[in-house]
Amino acid sequence: MSLLTTVTILLMALTTYFTRVAGYLLLRNRTLGPRTRAVMDAAPGCVLITVIAPHFVTTSPADLLALAISLLAAMRFSLLPVVAISVLATALLRHLL
Numbered sequence: 001m002s003l004l005t006t007v008t009i010l011l012m013a014l015t016t017y018f019t020r021v022a023g024y025l026l027l028r029n030r031t032l033g034p035r036t037r038a039v040m041d042a043a044p045g046c047v048l049i050t051v052i053a054p055h056f057v058t059t060s061p062a063d064l065l066a067l068a069i070s071l072l073a074a075m076r077f078s079l080l081p082v083v084a085i086s087v088l089a090t091a092l093l094r095h096l097l
Contacts, residue, residue: 044079052086062093 032040058064070086077085 048079048083060094060097062097063090065097066090066093 052067052070056067066086066089069089070082073082073085
């Protein structure tokens with residue numbers, strides 16, 4: 001693994017850690033209203049969509065099928081099963097196609 005890759009991974013990990021800590025420090029003594037709570041509950045899904053969204057413009061049949069499976073799973077299950085189903089579907093379809 002190159003030095004640039006290692007530094008990139010470390011910086012991404014630090015950024016993730018600091019955003020979580022900052023969120024905790026900013027919101028720890030506050031009571032969240034229903035609207036704010038809804039926004040906070042939707043944030044993980046929004047982040048997941050930013051990871052998946054580039055596959056909407058792919059021409060790979062495996063990725064398009066995996067995307068369709070992911071969307072169907074998202075309509076039926078909560079976040080963790082959807083992530084697991086999506087990863088497994090993508091891996092399996094990329095291997096087969």
